[in-house]
Amino acid sequence: xxxxxxxxxxxxxxxxxxxxxxxxxxxxxxxxxxxxxxxxxxxxxxxxxxxxxxxxxxxxxxxxxxxxxxxxxxxxxxxxxxxxxxxxxxxxxxxxxxxxxxxxxxxxxxxxxxxxxxxxxxxxxxxxxxxxxxxxxxxxxxxxxxxxxxxxxxxx
Amino acid sequence: xxxxxxxxxxxxxxxxxxxxxxxxxxxxxxxxxxxxxxxxxxxxxxxxxxxxxxxxxxxxxxxxxxxxxxxxxxxxxxxxxxxxxxxxxxxxxxxxxxxxxxxxxxxxxxxxxxxxxxxxxxxxxxxxxxxxxxxxxxxxxxxxxxxxxxxxxxxx
DNA sequence: GCTTTAATGCTACAATGTTGCATCAACGCC
DNA sequence: GGCGTTGATGCAACATTGTAGCATTAAAGC
Ligand SMILES: [Mn+2]
Ligand SMILES: [Mn+2]
Ligand SMILES: [Zn+2]
Ligand SMILES: [Zn+2]
Numbered sequence: 001x002x003x004x005x006x007x008x009x010x011x012x013x014x015x016x017x018x019x020x021x022x023x024x025x026x027x028x029x030x031x032x033x034x035x036x037x038x039x040x041x042x043x044x045x046x047x048x049x050x051x052x053x054x055x056x057x058x059x060x061x062x063x064x065x066x067x068x069x070x071x072x073x074x075x076x077x078x079x080x081x082x083x084x085x086x087x088x089x090x091x092x093x094x095x096x097x098x099x100x101x102x103x104x105x106x107x108x109x110x111x112x113x114x115x116x117x118x119x120x121x122x123x124x125x126x127x128x129x130x131x132x133x134x135x136x137x138x139x140x141x142x143x144x145x146x147x148x149x150x151x152x153x154x155x156x
Numbered sequence: 157x158x159x160x161x162x163x164x165x166x167x168x169x170x171x172x173x174x175x176x177x178x179x180x181x182x183x184x185x186x187x188x189x190x191x192x193x194x195x196x197x198x199x200x201x202x203x204x205x206x207x208x209x210x211x212x213x214x215x216x217x218x219x220x221x222x223x224x225x226x227x228x229x230x231x232x233x234x235x236x237x238x239x240x241x242x243x244x245x246x247x248x249x250x251x252x253x254x255x256x257x258x259x260x261x262x263x264x265x266x267x268x269x270x271x272x273x274x275x276x277x278x279x280x281x282x283x284x285x286x287x288x289x290x291x292x293x294x295x296x297x298x299x300x301x302x303x304x305x306x307x308x309x310x311x312x
Numbered sequence: 313g314c315t316t317t318a319a320t321g322c323t324a325c326a327a328t329g330t331t332g333c334a335t336c337a338a339c340g341c342c
Numbered sequence: 343g344g345c346g347t348t349g350a351t352g353c354a355a356c357a358t359t360g361t362a363g364c365a366t367t368a369a370a371g372c
Binding site: 086127129137146 | 240241264270274287290291292294295296300
Binding site: 184 | 327328329331337338339
């Protein structure tokens with residue numbers, strides 16, 4: 001595993017995993033660093049399982065429970081956010097700057113999840129009196145380009 | 157396809173559970189009838205557990221698996237729809253006329269789910285080329301009136 | 313280095329949902 | 343109304359996802 005030297009003048013990777021953890025007063029551990037890096041690398045919100053696989057690939061031994069707790073902590077700290085997705089398993093992605101909540105697309109055939117950065121999840125709907133809105137989740141379901149193409153004849 | 161018998165001048169309870177099942181070519185069983193009636197009675201989308209409790213209350217013995225399968229069948233037939241809700245458990249509600257998909261509110265404190273009939277879940281967003289939208293789910297999270305009132309000081 | 317305690321690893325458990333298969337009962341037919 | 347067919351059920355066993363308790367390890371500050 002490579003040490004990230006901090007010649008970080010790149011505007012694209014604004015904070016190193018270590019800085020992010022330290023900034024929230026947490027201890028810098030292999031697991032947390034690797035989880036954040038997996039989320040930074042991933043092109044879509046990752047499931048617990050996918051993150052676990054990434055850690056294995058990086059040669060980082062870990063316990064299931066530890067991973068759950070690392071993810072919980074990241075969410076508590078506002079570093080990552082949880083996405084419901086439509087199956088039973090949560091997906092996780094880094095909280096990119098601010099509270100920019102966007103919609104997600106869930107392919108019902110291959111299970112792939114895609115960020116729709118352009119589609120805000122924010123609705124400002126009429127809630128009954130006394131109700132307080134904390135956040136909104138918008139998930140679109142359907143078939144992704146690959147899946148739609150490969151068996152379009154099913155009609156369903 | 158048979159026409160509804162015409163003693164039905166009530167516009168409010170359009171179909172009996174039995175008719176609904178028969179119209180979809182299914183066998184009319186105690187469990188299915190009771191599940192549909194529970195969904196018709198319920199004021200919000202019901203979890204598997206809540207439906208099971210309703211069956212027990214109605215004195216209808218049943219197996220966990222049977223209930224799962226009854227619900228699966230209702231969803232397959234388009235009689236009911238599944239809602240993700242944000243916990244691990246599905247919620248179910250009858251598919252009221254047409255494809256009228258509305259948003260739902262999930263209270264993060266008491267777990268209550270509320271239908272927001274007025275808020276359409278439909279977004280017509282820009283999907284990448286080749287993607288096919290089947291349906292969309294919009295879930296708003298926060299505190300319901302009761303929960304918001306009773307401990308507003310937490311701030312979280 | 314030494315101490316403190318946050319974080320981990322392990323075990324055991326809970327909640328939700330699924331699969332296979334033998335049995336039962338709904339429904340069509342007579 | 344009885345009968346046979348087969349869809350629906352009940353039961354046992356299992357899978358997946360996530361939690362709780364507690365002893366041990368190791369990160370951070372001195
Ligand atoms: Mn996203
Ligand atoms: Mn609803
Ligand atoms: Zn797909
Ligand atoms: Zn509430």
